[in-house]
Amino acid sequence: MTDALADHADRGLRRGQPLVELTGVGKSYGPVRALHDIDLRVVAGEVICVLGDNGAGKSTLIKIISGLHRHTSGVLKVDGQAVTFGSPREALDHGIATVYQDLAVVPLMEVWRNFFLGSELTSGRFPLAGMRVREMRRIADQELRKMGIVVHDINQPVATLSGGQRQCVAIARAVYFGARVLILDEPTAALGVKQSGVVLRYVAAARDAGLGVVFITHNPQHAHLVGDHFVILKRGATALDARRGRVTLDELTAQMAGGDELAELSRELARPSTDGKRNTGSARGSEHRS
Amino acid sequence: MTDALADHADRGLRRGQPLVELTGVGKSYGPVRALHDIDLRVVAGEVICVLGDNGAGKSTLIKIISGLHRHTSGVLKVDGQAVTFGSPREALDHGIATVYQDLAVVPLMEVWRNFFLGSELTSGRFPLAGMRVREMRRIADQELRKMGIVVHDINQPVATLSGGQRQCVAIARAVYFGARVLILDEPTAALGVKQSGVVLRYVAAARDAGLGVVFITHNPQHAHLVGDHFVILKRGATALDARRGRVTLDELTAQMAGGDELAELSRELARPSTDGKRNTGSARGSEHRS
Amino acid sequence: MRRAIRLLARPESGALTAAVVIFVFFLLVAPSFRSAASFLTVLYQSSTIGIVAVGVGLLMIGGEFDLSAGVITTSAGLVNSMFCWYFGVDLWVGAVLSLVFCLAVGFLNGWLVMRTGIPSFLVTLGTFFVLQGANLGVTKLVTGSVSSRDITAIDGFGPLRKIFASSFTVGSATVWITVLWWALFVALAAWTLQRARLGNWIYAVGGAAASARAVGVPVVRTTIGLFMTVSFLGWFVGMHTLYRFNTLQAGNGVGNEFLYIIAAVVGGTLLTGGFGNAFGVAIGAFIFGMTSLGIVYAGWDPNWFRAFLGVMLLLAVLVNAYVKRLSSSPAFPSGAASASPPASPAPDSSTLVPPSSSAVPMAIERER
Amino acid sequence: MRRAIRLLARPESGALTAAVVIFVFFLLVAPSFRSAASFLTVLYQSSTIGIVAVGVGLLMIGGEFDLSAGVITTSAGLVNSMFCWYFGVDLWVGAVLSLVFCLAVGFLNGWLVMRTGIPSFLVTLGTFFVLQGANLGVTKLVTGSVSSRDITAIDGFGPLRKIFASSFTVGSATVWITVLWWALFVALAAWTLQRARLGNWIYAVGGAAASARAVGVPVVRTTIGLFMTVSFLGWFVGMHTLYRFNTLQAGNGVGNEFLYIIAAVVGGTLLTGGFGNAFGVAIGAFIFGMTSLGIVYAGWDPNWFRAFLGVMLLLAVLVNAYVKRLSSSPAFPSGAASASPPASPAPDSSTLVPPSSSAVPMAIERER
Amino acid sequence: SDGGRDKSEPDGSGGGNAAGSSGYTIAFVTHETPGDTFWDKVRAGAEQAAKDEGVTLKYSNDPDAGKQAGLIQSAVDAKVDGIATTLVTPDALAGAVRAAGAAGIPVVGLNAGLDQYQKLGALMYFGSDEFVAGASLGKRIAGEGAKHPLCVIHQTGSVALEARCAGVKSAVPGTENLQVNGADDSAVTTTLQAKLAQDTSIDYVVTLGAPIALDAINAKQQASSSAKLVTFDLNQEMAERIKDGQVEFAIDQQPYVQGYMAVTSLYLYLKNGNDIGGGRAVLTGPSFVDRSNIDKILPFTGKNTR
Ligand SMILES: Nc1ncnc2c1ncn2[C@@H]1O[C@H](COP(=O)(O)OP(=O)(O)OP(=O)(O)O)[C@@H](O)[C@H]1O
Ligand SMILES: Nc1ncnc2c1ncn2[C@@H]1O[C@H](COP(=O)(O)OP(=O)(O)OP(=O)(O)O)[C@@H](O)[C@H]1O
Numbered sequence A, B: 001m002t003d004a005l006a007d008h009a010d011r012g013l014r015r016g017q018p019l020v021e022l023t024g025v026g027k028s029y030g031p032v033r034a035l036h037d038i039d040l041r042v043v044a045g046e047v048i049c050v051l052g053d054n055g056a057g058k059s060t061l062i063k064i065i066s067g068l069h070r071h072t073s074g075v076l077k078v079d080g081q082a083v084t085f086g087s088p089r090e091a092l093d094h095g096i097a098t099v100y101q102d103l104a105v106v107p108l109m110e111v112w113r114n115f116f117l118g119s120e121l122t123s124g125r126f127p128l129a130g131m132r133v134r135e136m137r138r139i140a141d142q143e144l145r146k147m148g149i150v151v152h153d154i155n156q157p158v159a160t161l162s163g164g165q166r167q168c169v170a171i172a173r174a175v176y177f178g179a180r181v182l183i184l185d186e187p188t189a190a191l192g193v194k195q196s197g198v199v200l201r202y203v204a205a206a207r208d209a210g211l212g213v214v215f216i217t218h219n220p221q222h223a224h225l226v227g228d229h230f231v232i233l234k235r236g237a238t239a240l241d242a243r244r245g246r247v248t249l250d251e252l253t254a255q256m257a258g259g260d261e262l263a264e265l266s267r268e269l270a271r272p273s274t275d276g277k278r279n280t281g282s283a284r285g286s287e288h289r290s
Numbered sequence C, D: 001m002r003r004a005i006r007l008l009a010r011p012e013s014g015a016l017t018a019a020v021v022i023f024v025f026f027l028l029v030a031p032s033f034r035s036a037a038s039f040l041t042v043l044y045q046s047s048t049i050g051i052v053a054v055g056v057g058l059l060m061i062g063g064e065f066d067l068s069a070g071v072i073t074t075s076a077g078l079v080n081s082m083f084c085w086y087f088g089v090d091l092w093v094g095a096v097l098s099l100v101f102c103l104a105v106g107f108l109n110g111w112l113v114m115r116t117g118i119p120s121f122l123v124t125l126g127t128f129f130v131l132q133g134a135n136l137g138v139t140k141l142v143t144g145s146v147s148s149r150d151i152t153a154i155d156g157f158g159p160l161r162k163i164f165a166s167s168f169t170v171g172s173a174t175v176w177i178t179v180l181w182w183a184l185f186v187a188l189a190a191w192t193l194q195r196a197r198l199g200n201w202i203y204a205v206g207g208a209a210a211s212a213r214a215v216g217v218p219v220v221r222t223t224i225g226l227f228m229t230v231s232f233l234g235w236f237v238g239m240h241t242l243y244r245f246n247t248l249q250a251g252n253g254v255g256n257e258f259l260y261i262i263a264a265v266v267g268g269t270l271l272t273g274g275f276g277n278a279f280g281v282a283i284g285a286f287i288f289g290m291t292s293l294g295i296v297y298a299g300w301d302p303n304w305f306r307a308f309l310g311v312m313l314l315l316a317v318l319v320n321a322y323v324k325r326l327s328s329s330p331a332f333p334s335g336a337a338s339a340s341p342p343a344s345p346a347p348d349s350s351t352l353v354p355p356s357s358s359a360v361p362m363a364i365e366r367e368r
Numbered sequence E: 001s002d003g004g005r006d007k008s009e010p011d012g013s014g015g016g017n018a019a020g021s022s023g024y025t026i027a028f029v030t031h032e033t034p035g036d037t038f039w040d041k042v043r044a045g046a047e048q049a050a051k052d053e054g055v056t057l058k059y060s061n062d063p064d065a066g067k068q069a070g071l072i073q074s075a076v077d078a079k080v081d082g083i084a085t086t087l088v089t090p091d092a093l094a095g096a097v098r099a100a101g102a103a104g105i106p107v108v109g110l111n112a113g114l115d116q117y118q119k120l121g122a123l124m125y126f127g128s129d130e131f132v133a134g135a136s137l138g139k140r141i142a143g144e145g146a147k148h149p150l151c152v153i154h155q156t157g158s159v160a161l162e163a164r165c166a167g168v169k170s171a172v173p174g175t176e177n178l179q180v181n182g183a184d185d186s187a188v189t190t191t192l193q194a195k196l197a198q199d200t201s202i203d204y205v206v207t208l209g210a211p212i213a214l215d216a217i218n219a220k221q222q223a224s225s226s227a228k229l230v231t232f233d234l235n236q237e238m239a240e241r242i243k244d245g246q247v248e249f250a251i252d253q254q255p256y257v258q259g260y261m262a263v264t265s266l267y268l269y270l271k272n273g274n275d276i277g278g279g280r281a282v283l284t285g286p287s288f289v290d291r292s293n294i295d296k297i298l299p300f301t302g303k304n305t306r
């Protein structure tokens, strides 16, 4: 897969070159203002982590970059040119590949078809061109194996895969086809430790191949492992915008949760390692009612 | 919410009493053997964590307990009686409430309707009985607020919520209606740090109220915070079955990933905290190709 | 003002606006349309479609089709009429027998759909053909012709006609009792959908059957119940036709099943289930009844009848879509958006929303 | 043996088995069915439904309906015949004009569906009504009657009839050229679905339009293309009817749109889109054609015709469902299950699977 | 090229008075299934009469009995001066026809309802009787030696078509019915072909509409059947087939006359109190068209008046 990354990466990428720039971008869904006044720069060879509470607007933000939604205010520049993507196809044509949180796969289609959907390998150029089916099957299987996913049969419909396996199909696809910018919306949410590790390695590899990466996650550990730049959204606005080194893991965690939540929780839930002999059980139970 | 837990919990629960017991349970999907020979005991007042790789069979396991699928071999006992649930309704009637990984909500329905779906508050008993709509709205809103989710309008369709918000609806519902056993399939996957904290607190509260909890997660930290008993599945079979105290967080993590993955990864991806001046970039990039 | 806006945001407001537009249009172009008598004729015509359409609408919200809904009205009447004529028994006996028969057909439809997993489109297509054939075959067998015999002289005719097919005059206009029955059924359906636990189940079964089942909704019972509701209403209209016209043509009723579906869809019911509204369906039936009679009142060339009808339908649907979009635009205050799910909010959650629903994914396209 | 099992696991195997069962059944009960001539008559009848059904099947896999598919066959013929008759021009000109007209209608259907977000069921219902009305109105206007004039004497008739409506004899049996055309179109559609990038897009658009769009599939173009395919095939059948029968009744073609849908669904196409197969659709058309003629060959009481048809259809569908379930049962080796998604594997992923599809959630119920 | 429209042909039929110059509005309601050539002629006759007499004509149609009653009702609502309607399902229409009577609107029956028109309160009647027409056709083929005719019903459950076949059967007991899908020529052809193959003893094919007869010719050729073909109703194509002998004869109930007379009689009744037929039904058929008289009739078929 890392081979694939290096193979598919745009050769013309220069580290540090700005690929996508957002200035004052906002988005409303009817009466709901999901985003306002966001500034963001995706730079070649860097990972930008977008963090935030549920409903903060992270998915909305990346959907604007990937062409799925139009922003309702502000400017979106790609390679220095102001654009408004009419469709995800246009974003893809700019080498921007995305793993969506909720638009992952077509359940009734075979795994390999899902993998290549929209970017089929064909012998000709026209829609009616024949697909190189054998090759597509082989590649899809191989790329999934690299993530530690061995599907029973590459021809089985995606609907028969487990939640995490499905997510892996979407990730493997984006990594395989992302040439300049890779956007990942909570890719590791459904994944086990092993698969998460693989994804984090991909992120690192993509960065090293010179791609710009936007990485959305709720896991501050994951974010801190690979991020170069951290943006925290809160109710649609930027709450923190810092480069790596300006912020420690603990600060990040604290900022994300709007307080030292996890540490506190850890303390709160702390209990003897031997089990069944808890004597504070119900007392504590009522204590943290609020 | 914790009030709700205490309110709704079955008063007759005795700590340590076995609620659900699986002996040698197996399940095949057509030719795919997803589970074989699983033993598991869900005990009142305890949290049992089920861990494992993607596709290990965790969801399949809990779907058997919650009545969504029938096991194809072995025995499932609830309160000491061997049963085969014909439908989730029967499991619910035994006080077993579940948050499913992929069967969470009905997207086009309002939030409050989703919350109460299948367990509506009515004035009478027959299906045609009128619902106490105002009360249902109030409760749904209140329970979501307790999770830190303030929806714009409790009447909006669930489809307009963010991924995490949707998940919270499913969790809040299960917690509210779970009387004896609470099953959570990766509830925190889509959640932010704050909401995850809330869910973990619920799990603890449920345990303290005497419920049996089955908690599936990919996050060993989360598991270790609340678990009393840990079961790791690997390709459909039990790979580890240990009580709290017999296993440390690090062991758990190591076992889950099938190796010291995360620590290794941490080392592998380690890099200077100051950014942009990485000089080993591409060299390392090629190094971990494999 | 706020009230008005709230009102506009209700799901049936689109269909209602369309109905008003078409109504005004016919008032302008058809002088003979401008009388209470005409309006009541339109209402009557709409009620004969609308009564069954209510049931079909509920069923469609529950995610299924019933293609036998048109022909069962005729079966219902034939069973009643021929049984009583042949054996010379009281019409009440026949009416009850016919009801049992219809409910059994509905049950069978639902049971087959649930039991075999075959799409309801096919199962009810089968029932449709069978009933159509049986209507003809049995009628010919019993009466020797393709229409049933006159039953006015059989016992029980008077009171049954009172219930199913009486009318009274208000001023110069005739009000048929079916209009009142229609109103009752619509109100009942609307109440069930909005307020009853069963309504919740119907939406859930149509919106995501597997999820509904997982939280304990009795999917099978709900669905079978919906099929039986449709056939009950079919029976009702069959009784009306029988007691109004005394005889029945064995071939009648065919084709009406699509009028019911059209009424439901024009009224805003999602073809793929999970969304819709009883008032909407009623307005859909009214739009259809008004358009088809309006063209006659306007005296347009009947050769072009269908073309006018098509244009009117498209018009109604366009107005409906336009109003819905308006009501969920940013100009409106909060809460408005919630009223019309399929119109706009669905875009970025399509794996959770019926993906093949034409209404929903297309909202995305519109955004472009 | 393994090969045989593999074969049985193909998605169309269910429909094929059903077809064979019905075929054998008629061979047994209808002596006059047992001749090559009869078989070819059945094939011809199936081809006139099957050609358009292929397009409708593709469209349904793509998640849309076309109710104007039946009536457009008549419009196509009328445009050609009346234009040439009125202006006295060569029939080739009219045929091309008619093709352009049909493609324009298809484009309009698709464009309206995509542009307005109105369900295709309603949009094409509108087109259906408009075309039906226009067929009648325009024909009356041009020819003064409701059927088109004889065109045998106009230039170009000979070669056009060769292309669209010629036949040749093999032994004592007549083979109509439409059967060959049908085979060609089915092969083309099957190849496209399985092997072409466009096929991938069609499945994706029907299975989850929003997801498809998100990965860069040109949803709008694909859908419009599908509508145009249907109207192209409608045109083709229209040409056949015109050049075979020389004159056309302006009211014809109505009702066939449902036969196309029936053929597609009997052949295993999912009503909600995203799943199906061109061979299946062809077999569906064959089953329908064979059943409706088989009943005649068997000489059964025509009054019960529809009832027989309904029973046969249900039978076909049941056999289909049964074989599908068999082929994904544990007895079969791996790989088998993958061939029939909607039959069984979908259960626990229903938020990802079209939730309101009748086929899919019901698989869950069956498990109980 | 030839075969196209004869450019010298006048576009539509002759002059007449301005619509409504007599001040009368007449509603004309039938059970036509849209696009039927037979009804097209009825309507043509009605329109010609309206033109001739300066009457405003409102034509409407619906094959469903209940809906046809609704159409009559809406004519009553619109307060027309007279109503002409077919009475194919007299029981179902009785209420609406009586309502017209109660509102003082004169009603004239046509085409079907010979026995019941008076009972319903219609003033006059123009038409034939479907059963009688069928019976007379049956008698004629029986005379020619028919043993096993096939009666082709092209519209499922149609009362009128069933009555024709019943009439044929009354004269030739060996008559068998067949249902075909009249909206699809290929389906009609193949179904007939299958039937002819299945039962080779069929000696006569009786079709109930001119377009169906043309399909029957195709089917006969395909099945190489020697059965003779007779039909109800005429059109130009069919007339030519009679002329070249492919169709034995057609039975014509002169639909143009039915339409024309229904409107004219209402006009005369309104204007002059006339009662055509003197309280009895006026029969417009059945009249036989065969090789003996086809030459006379053929020219008229082209004008859509026969
Ligand atoms: N309906 C089905 N048909 C066939 N195979 C299935 C089906 N559902 C699940 N499987 C297979 O069973 C195995 C276990 O799936 P399951 O969903 O239980 O995994 P899981 O442990 O929950 O994984 P994850 O952590 O990714 O959610 C997987 O290999 C999956 O492909
Ligand atoms: N189609 C829509 N219509 C209306 N409101 C929407 C729509 N999509 C999202 N929203 C709202 O916009 C806000 C931001 O949603 P978004 O999906 O971007 O959040 P997120 O940061 O990705 O959350 P999560 O971490 O839970 O995925 C939420 O309040 C959500 O309810």
Ligand SMILES: [Mg+2]
Pocket: A058, A059, A060, A101, A185, B162, B163, B164
């Ligand atoms: Mg999100």
Ligand SMILES: [Mg+2]
Pocket: A162, A163, A164, B058, B059, B060, B101, B185
């Ligand atoms: Mg799982």
